[in-house]
Amino acid sequence: MIDLDETHDPERRSWVKSANDAATDFPIQNLPLGIFSIQAQQPRLGMAIGDAVFDVTGAGTRGWLTGDAARAAQAGGAAHLNALFALGNGPLRELRRQVSALLDRKQAAREVLDQADKGLLHDRARCSMHLPARIGNYTDFYAGIYHARAAGALLTPENPLPENYKWVPIGYHGRASSVLVSPGSVRRPHGQLPPTASGQSPGFGPSQRLDFELEMGFFVGAGNLVGQPVPIEQAREHIVGYCLLNDWSARDIQRWEMFPLGPFLSKNFGTMISPWVVTADALRPFRVQAMRRDTGDPQPLGYLVDDADQRHGGLDVELSVGLRSQQMRQQGIAEVEILQSNARHLYWTPAQMVAHHTSGGCNMESGDLLGTGTISGPQPDQLSSLLELTFGGTRPVLLPGGEQRAFLEDGDEVVFRGKCRREGFVSIGFGEARGLINA
Numbered sequence: 169m170i171d172l173d174e175t176h177d178p179e180r181r182s183w184v185k186s187a188n189d190a191a192t193d194f195p196i197q198n199l200p201l202g203i204f205s206i207q208a209q210q211p212r213l214g215m216a217i218g219d220a221v222f223d224v225t226g227a228g229t230r231g232w233l234t235g236d237a238a239r240a241a242q243a244g245g246a247a248h249l250n251a252l253f254a255l256g257n258g259p260l261r262e263l264r265r266q267v268s269a270l271l272d273r274k275q276a277a278r279e280v281l282d283q284a285d286k287g288l289l290h291d292r293a294r295c296s297m298h299l300p301a302r303i304g305n306y307t308d309f310y311a312g313i314y315h316a317r318a319a320g321a322l323l324t325p326e327n328p329l330p331e332n333y334k335w336v337p338i339g340y341h342g343r344a345s346s347v348l349v350s351p352g353s354v355r356r357p358h359g360q361l362p363p364t365a366s367g368q369s370p371g372f373g374p375s376q377r378l379d380f381e382l383e384m385g386f387f388v389g390a391g392n393l394v395g396q397p398v399p400i401e402q403a404r405e406h407i408v409g410y411c412l413l414n415d416w417s418a419r420d421i422q423r424w425e426m427f428p429l430g431p432f433l434s435k436n437f438g439t440m441i442s443p444w445v446v447t448a449d450a451l452r453p454f455r456v457q458a459m460r461r462d463t464g465d466p467q468p469l470g471y472l473v474d475d476a477d478q479r480h481g482g483l484d485v486e487l488s489v490g491l492r493s494q495q496m497r498q499q500g501i502a503e504v505e506i507l508q509s510n511a512r513h514l515y516w517t518p519a520q521m522v523a524h525h526t527s528g529g530c531n532m533e534s535g536d537l538l539g540t541g542t543i544s545g546p547q548p549d550q551l552s553s554l555l556e557l558t559f560g561g562t563r564p565v566l567l568p569g570g571e572q573r574a575f576l577e578d579g580d581e582v583v584f585r586g587k588c589r590r591e592g593f594v595s596i597g598f599g600e601a602r603g604l605i606n607a
């Protein structure tokens with residue numbers, strides 16, 4: 169285990185009572201970053217604590233933070249976190265440490281904060297969340313090997329896993345402008361639909377095969393200059409935090425458009441992320457070794473290998489997807505969990521993705537977003553898109569209330585969740601990425 173400090177101490181409790189509830193995603197050991205606003209007020213930096221949001225910008229302004237943490241809070245007061253991310257992990261770590269101390273129930277600050285400065289703590293349910301960063305660039309990888317196999321078996325059965333898969337962290341440049349924050353909705357895209365028979369013309373209309381992809385996203389902190397690759401040993405230090413990411417996908421549009429240059433309109437109508445950025449620091453206790461390669465798999469090329477990354481570069485995050493249709497809502501039927509997976513099933517680590525992305529000289533900028541790719545597991549109920557889960561739509565999922573789902577219908581609501589658990593530590597979570605499909 170690497171470099172833990174008092175912020176990871178499982179004995180630490182907060183004077184914010186809801187933060188000590190065993191079920192909360194946001195105990196004092198988490199303190200994820202987000203941009204929030206209340207009513208018409210200016211968006212600002214907050215940290216989630218239990219059912220509340222702690223106003224970090226306000227705490228900085230009122231002198232509760234010092235040194236690097238004050239500098240970080242000031243950088244985070246600009247309605248997006250780019251300037252804060254640009255400071256890198258050091259100041260961010262100091263900020264999290266000082267806020268943790270302020271919210272610790274043993275601290276004297278409690279009395280003053282609780283009474284004189286009540287305005288710094290807000291009911292989370294009353295806060296509007298905004299995109300955490302101005303995302304200049306968004307790249308989506310394909311690092312879930314079970315997804316690559318399952319999707320490949322449907323799309324190219326003769327060669328399910330591309331020959332390059334175990335050598336190259338495959339990815340494509342996505343669209344940053346349509347990254348949306350949860351909770352929100354996406355409009356069913358219209359597009360070219362594949363011809364029904366060879367020689368026929370394609371159609372144009374609403375996608376009939378609308379899908380989600382369960383992924384994690386991560387944000388770039390300090391960037392690199394063009395022409396100056398980030399070595400694998402340093403790659404992890406360029407990642408400031410993680411979120412949940414839903415790469416909404418229109419499978420029919422995708423199938424027709426994607427050869428030879430990859431997905432385009434089938435993906436660019438919307439990508440949804442959870443609003444809270446769980447810091448790399450908070451995730452330290454939940455790091456695991458990189459996915460073990462099968463005997464016979466090639467070892468990665470040298471520029472992708474670092475000892476520490478192999479030992480601690482993976483993440484143990486339990487992931488799940490819930491679905492609730494319009495009919496279920498009307499009938500008062502609760503959301504149903506349709507699959508579970510885990511970020512352990514990534515063939516490449518986030519650091520390998522950063523090292524590869526920059527290896528040719530591409531520069532990363534603070535606030536850039538990278539997606540891992542769909543994170544399926546080896547079991548049939550761990551297939552993390554409907555395409556895979558329903559075997560290309562041929563085996564629909566049964567919903568309580570009698571409906572079936574091969575692909576998403578209008579009015580469906582899809583909810584991603586993520587949780588880290590480890591013996592001897594307090595569990596932390598990611599909140600939700602919640603999206604509704606509109607016609």
Ligand code: MN
Pocket residue numbers: 308309381383415539541542
């Ligand atoms: Mn994807």
